[in-house]
Amino acid sequence: MYVLFLFVILLILVLVPGMWVKRVIQRYREPADRYEESGAELARRLLDAYGMEQVVVEPTEQGDHYDPIAKAVRLSLPHHDGHSLAALVIAAHEAGHALQDATDYPPLKHRTQWVRRVGPIEKIGAGLLMATPLIIGITRLPWAGALMLLGGVLTLGSTVLIHLLTLPTEFDASFKRALPMLDEQAVLYEGDERHARKLLQAAALTYVAASLMSLLNIARWWAILRR
Numbered sequence: 655m656y657v658l659f660l661f662v663i664l665l666i667l668v669l670v671p672g673m674w675v676k677r678v679i680q681r682y683r684e685p686a687d688r689y690e691e692s693g694a695e696l697a698r699r700l701l702d703a704y705g706m707e708q709v710v711v712e713p714t715e716q717g718d719h720y721d722p723i724a725k726a727v728r729l730s731l732p733h734h735d736g737h738s739l740a741a742l743v744i745a746a747h748e749a750g751h752a753l754q755d756a757t758d759y760p761p762l763k764h765r766t767q768w769v770r771r772v773g774p775i776e777k778i779g780a781g782l783l784m785a786t787p788l789i790i791g792i793t794r795l796p797w798a799g800a801l802m803l804l805g806g807v808l809t810l811g812s813t814v815l816i817h818l819l820t821l822p823t824e825f826d827a828s829f830k831r832a833l834p835m836l837d838e839q840a841v842l843y844e845g846d847e848r849h850a851r852k853l854l855q856a857a858a859l860t861y862v863a864a865s866l867m868s869l870l871n872i873a874r875w876w877a878i879l880r881r
Contacts, residue, residue, distance in 0.1 A: 693745035710726045712729075718748055
């Protein structure tokens with residue numbers, strides 16, 4: 655009962671930030687034609703204005719992000735082609751990550767390095783998750799179930815670590831890069847800055863929600879193994 659109560663509390667803590675982020679972004683996708691520029695066009699303008707002509711802007715189906723390896727700002731279709739406030743602000747946020755990369759911002763460099771290191775750990779964890787049922791079926795040893803917990807921790811715990819390392823990078827991209835760029839390039843209409851701040855906060859907190867979801871998955875694995 656105690657474990658179930660903690661699980662419900664954690665579930666609430668996970669769902670609320672994620673729902674708030676989605677609600678804010680969805681809210682500012684309307685009106686869809688608020689600005690003349692699309693998100694992709696603004697991203698291109700900002701990148702060129704700050705000397706990052708080599709960075710490409712591409713549509714993606716994997717969520718808005720900046721790829722420091724490919725030197726690419728990738729925007730989901732509603733933000734790549736959209737002309738809403740949300741499209742422009744999210745595009746500026748990702749351009750902010752490109753600016754971090756161009757200026758050798760240490761947290762972004764450290765995050766990129768950790769992503770490379772964590773990749774093999776996640777593969778080991780995934781391998782354990784897939785192999786555990788076979789091991790249990792062959793050996794019939796009850797402690798073999800601990801391998802599933804280890805696999806879950808390696809896989810999901812690695813994701814939590816990456817998200818936590820990402821947080822300083824996200825807030826810097828929002829408020830020390832994107833917001834000044836939007837101001838210097840006179841992008842926003844009068845009265846839109848306070849809404850842009852809320853959107854930039856939501857963009858940064860996307861990773862908080864993702865981190866909490868990974869923690870919830872770890873708790874779920876633990877509850878399954880305790881049965």
